[in-house]
Amino acid sequence: MLRCFPFNSVIHLIHAMILPLVLAAASVVLAAPLRERAANGNVVGAYLLIDPKDGPTKLAQVVAQASTMPVNRVTLSFVRPDMYYEPGSNTLVGTGFNYANSGDYGFAAVKDAVSKIQAAGVDVYLSMGGWDYNCWPYTYLRYSVAPYGGANADIIKQYGNGNIDNCVEANQWCYACEPPSNGNSGADSFAVFPEPSWSSIWTQATADVVAAQNKANSPAVVWHPQIYGGQNWTDPATGKAQIVVGRADFATKKRDPYQDLVYLAKDLGLVGIDLDYEEFWHADTFKVGSSDCNASNGCTLWQTVYKYSAIVRDFQLSIAAIYPTLKLSTAAAAVGASGETWWGGNLKGLWYNSYTIMPSLTQFMTQGANAGGLNVMTYDMSDATDECPQPGVCSLPQQVDFYMGTYKTMTSSNAGIYVGYEIGTPAYPTDYTQMLNLTTSAFATLQTNTQSNYPGGFYWEMYKAADSAANIDVNSVSQKLCAQLLPGQTRCQGNLPSTSPIPVTSTTAISPVTTTTAAPVQTTTTAVIVKTTTTAIIPKTTTTAVVVKTTTTAKKTTTTAAVKTTTAASGGYTAGAACTNYGGWACNNSLICSYGAAGTLVWVQVGTTASC
Ligand SMILES: *[C@@H]1O[C@H](CO)[C@@H](O)[C@H](O)[C@H]1NC(C)=O
Ligand SMILES: *[C@@H]1O[C@H](CO)[C@@H](O)[C@H](O)[C@H]1NC(C)=O
Ligand SMILES: *[C@@H]1O[C@H](CO)[C@@H](O)[C@H](O)[C@H]1NC(C)=O
Ligand SMILES: *[C@@H]1O[C@H](CO)[C@@H](O)[C@H](O)[C@H]1NC(C)=O
Numbered sequence: 001m002l003r004c005f006p007f008n009s010v011i012h013l014i015h016a017m018i019l020p021l022v023l024a025a026a027s028v029v030l031a032a033p034l035r036e037r038a039a040n041g042n043v044v045g046a047y048l049l050i051d052p053k054d055g056p057t058k059l060a061q062v063v064a065q066a067s068t069m070p071v072n073r074v075t076l077s078f079v080r081p082d083m084y085y086e087p088g089s090n091t092l093v094g095t096g097f098n099y100a101n102s103g104d105y106g107f108a109a110v111k112d113a114v115s116k117i118q119a120a121g122v123d124v125y126l127s128m129g130g131w132d133y134n135c136w137p138y139t140y141l142r143y144s145v146a147p148y149g150g151a152n153a154d155i156i157k158q159y160g161n162g163n164i165d166n167c168v169e170a171n172q173w174c175y176a177c178e179p180p181s182n183g184n185s186g187a188d189s190f191a192v193f194p195e196p197s198w199s200s201i202w203t204q205a206t207a208d209v210v211a212a213q214n215k216a217n218s219p220a221v222v223w224h225p226q227i228y229g230g231q232n233w234t235d236p237a238t239g240k241a242q243i244v245v246g247r248a249d250f251a252t253k254k255r256d257p258y259q260d261l262v263y264l265a266k267d268l269g270l271v272g273i274d275l276d277y278e279e280f281w282h283a284d285t286f287k288v289g290s291s292d293c294n295a296s297n298g299c300t301l302w303q304t305v306y307k308y309s310a311i312v313r314d315f316q317l318s319i320a321a322i323y324p325t326l327k328l329s330t331a332a333a334a335v336g337a338s339g340e341t342w343w344g345g346n347l348k349g350l351w352y353n354s355y356t357i358m359p360s361l362t363q364f365m366t367q368g369a370n371a372g373g374l375n376v377m378t379y380d381m382s383d384a385t386d387e388c389p390q391p392g393v394c395s396l397p398q399q400v401d402f403y404m405g406t407y408k409t410m411t412s413s414n415a416g417i418y419v420g421y422e423i424g425t426p427a428y429p430t431d432y433t434q435m436l437n438l439t440t441s442a443f444a445t446l447q448t449n450t451q452s453n454y455p456g457g458f459y460w461e462m463y464k465a466a467d468s469a470a471n472i473d474v475n476s477v478s479q480k481l482c483a484q485l486l487p488g489q490t491r492c493q494g495n496l497p498s499t500s501p502i503p504v505t506s507t508t509a510i511s512p513v514t515t516t517t518a519a520p521v522q523t524t525t526t527a528v529i530v531k532t533t534t535t536a537i538i539p540k541t542t543t544t545a546v547v548v549k550t551t552t553t554a555k556k557t558t559t560t561a562a563v564k565t566t567t568a569a570s571g572g573y574t575a576g577a578a579c580t581n582y583g584g585w586a587c588n589n590s591l592i593c594s595y596g597a598a599g600t601l602v603w604v605q606v607g608t609t610a611s612c
Contacts, residue, residue: 042485043373043418045073045458046478046496047127055099056109058463061497063113066120068494070475070482073123074462075274075329075375076110078130081193082229083257084250085264094249095264096133096191111268118271121491125329125372126268128261129276132184133191136245136281137173142235143284145176147291148345149604151430169243187229191246193279193311194228199256201321205313209306209358216357219288219302258314262322272327272372275315277308284344292604293344301342305353312354312361319370328365329372334381334399334420337406338389355410366416375458378403379422381436382429396436397445404450418456419446423474424467440472447484457481463498475499573612575605587612 048058062074080096092105099106114124145152146164159174160166167174169187178184196202206223213221227233229246250257265273282304289299312330319326336351351374355362364370378400381387388394393402400419407417421443426435436442451457459477466473475496482492573579573586579601590609 040486041455043073043456043458044071044478044481044485045075045125045375045418045456046071046462047075047077047458047460048462049077050097050099052098052101054463056106058497059099059110059113062462063116065494065497066117066122068491069122069496070478070492070494071122071496072482072486072489072491073125073272073458074117075125075127075272075458077127077274077461078133078276079126079128079261079264080133080191080247081128081257082191082246082248082250083128083260084253084255085260085267086253086255087263087267090267092264094255094260096247107268114268114270118269123271123327125272125274125327126261126265126270127274127276127331128257129193129278129331131278132177132189134193134276134278134280135177135190136192136279137176137190138167138242138245139235139281139285141167141173141176142237143287144280144345147284147293147604149292187243187245188247191229192227192244192282193277193307194246194250194257195223195225195307195310196251196254196256196258197223197225198254199259199314201259201317202256202310202314204317205310208313209310212309212357213306218353218357219300221306222286222303223306224286256314256318258311259318259322262315262318262326265326266323270326272329273315274329274331274372274375275311276331277311278331278333278347279304279307280346282307283347283350287342287344289344293342294604298341298343301347301350302353304347305350305357308350309354309358309361312365313358316361316364316370325369327370327372330365330374332374332376332407334376334378334403335389336376337403337410339406351407352410362411366411366413371416373416373418373456374407375418375420376404376407377420377422377460379420379436379438379460380426380428382431382434383436384429384431384434387429387434396438396442397449399436400446401450404454408453414454416456417454418458419451419454421446421457421459421477423459423461423464423477424471437468437471438477439470440476443472443477443480447480451481451484455485457485462496571612573603575603575610577603579603 048062050059059076062069076097078097083096084094085092086094090104090107090111092099092107092110095105097106097110099110117124141156142164146156155174155176156162156164156167159171164174167176172178172180172184177190184190195206206221210221213219227244228248228251229244230248231244232241233244234241250260261273283301286303287293287299287301289295289297293299312328315328319328332351333347335346335348337355338348339352340349342348351362362374365372366374381396381399383394383396383399385394389399389402393399404417404419408414411417421438423438426437429435459474459481462474464474475498478496479492479494482489486492573591575591579586586603587609590612591603591605
């Protein structure tokens with residue numbers, strides 16, 4: 001707090017020296033505080049994935065080009081949600097940041113980079129979460145994948161011979177969170193967001209959420225402080241014990257990771273932090289409704305609304321107490337501001353419901369001194385008819401505009417609401433024919449029709465390849481957003497470092513299943529056709545997808561598994577009848593054995609055949 005204003009003044013001087021070219025237009029800029037250097041407050045943001053192999057190289061390239069890059073915000077990704085950082089310790093050892101694996105784990109180098117990048121006029125944020133650090137494969141498979149069937153659930157056949165009980169730690173629970181090609185090793189490469197009940201700030205945050213819940217008369221809160229890395233958790237649905245993924249050292253030390261991220265931000269001199277919360281597993285494990293949400297009233301995810309809200313509140317309280325000028329942004333699901341029925345399998349309505357009970361949290365992130373904005377992840381969507389949010393709203397430009405509109409409607413403002421772009425091949429759906437690629441023409445339409453209505457845009461990820469000639473490349477996206485949102489800034493004619501790329505191998509990401517080689521599923525020509533809803537994460541599968549995506553090996557494996565399954569499960573199977581083998585398939589993948597409304601295992605119809 002005390003460092004902040006003098007720190008800013010120094011930055012201005014350095015900024016002025018480095019960028020004489022912008023001085024003509026800069027008298028206003030220089031008079032303004034650091035974080036309004038964009039003058040109009042607009043943001044062009046880039047997530048920068050720091051992976052173990054290329055992280056230091058990438059960061060050094062960004063430092064070298066910081067004064068001419070066509071962005072004014074870089075979000076370093078990711079630290080673990082079960083991290084710890086003791087103030088003044090000057091080490092990243094407890095953060096999972098993956099910059100270095102010895103010494104101070106990169107603290108001094110990252111701090112130096114942050115200082116140089118910010119001196120060159122680019123704000124630096126640090127993000128907590130990302131897909132892998134949000135995914136608990138056991139619960140994700142059992143409650144977010146299996147109950148809804150479809151192509152996603154085919155991993156149970158592929159890696160578990162059709163029996164979910166064969167999905168265990170040794171095979172990363174049938175590679176539910178990442179395919180084998182992603183190279184995850186050990187339960188430590190995944191994480192859950194903990195509920196640090198020993199922390200006074202967390203206790204205050206949860207009390208505030210309970211008060212808001214009481215006032216709103218929404219369903220009662222049930223906290224789960226016992227769920228964090230290394231703990232023995234008994235799955236109430238199966239009665240079986242599971243060791244939770246992630247680390248426990250923050251708990252041994254009685255640290256609060258959310259408070260510690262604020263301490264870390266202060267010691268690194270960061271302008272902001274970013275909360276990338278994507279715990280689909282939590283929403284589906286603690287949902288209310290039938291197991292597959294396939295009833296007219298769907299399901300509700302209030303417990304996840306409460307958990308997310310408490311995390312944001314913890315950040316808000318920590319920022320006020322520790323580093324009052326720190327900004328907070330959040331990555332928000334495209335469907336997050338929808339007030340419509342949730343059908344499971346994603347975080348639809350999470351931000352909508354949080355806003356309903358505690359609007360001050362979203363307002364903290366979108367308006368005022370601490371607002372880092374809502375990075376709305378308007379990507380990884382499908383144009384399958386039943387996944388379009390409304391009839392005729394199916395193309396990428398249409399869906400992005402629609403979902404951005406839900407956020408604008410929710411807050412009655414466009415303030416702090418940023419349009420998201422994913423470069424290259426989307427992570428979802430698995431069917432290439434239904435992917436909504438960010439093509440050059442789609443991007444042009446988005447700029448005119450949608451981006452023009454919002455004060456910021458961001459993309460995932462600064463080094464991600466376009467993958468096809470039709471897709472727009474990251475440098476063009478960045479330059480065009482810059483020209484649109486930061487008009488007149490000379491940096492908009494500059495280039496990203498990725499125009500001289502280094503080999504990028506990591507595929508960890510902010511969005512579900514990122515690797516471009518992801519063919520974790522897919523199967524046979526008798527693929528399951530799931531009648532999903534606009535929100536389901538389950539893709540439809542087609543024969544084309546098999547041909548395009550599946551390797552010969554995978555095909556052989558899956559075909560074998562599918563034949564086995566079909567053989568084992570043909571005859572005497574009826575939707576609604578009891579079954580014993582959770583995740584098992586019958587009737588050529590038309591029925592899956594899952595928990596019915598009564599909480600017992602029954603055959604649930606996901607395909608065309610109700611019995612065989
Ligand atoms: C977890 O708890 C179960 C049942 O309470 C017990 O059988 C098992 O040994 C425990 N596992 C570990 C690793 O503590
Ligand atoms: C999307 O891009 C991928 C390559 O990244 C391509 O294979 C696929 O055909 C494209 N999908 C559509 C619908 O254009
Ligand atoms: C499953 O599909 C195969 C091939 O289409 C067909 O020959 C077989 O009869 C089907 N089995 C059942 C139980 O429907
Ligand atoms: C629910 O399942 C039935 C058949 O079991 C199917 O016809 C319907 O489309 C499904 N509805 C949703 C919303 O998935």
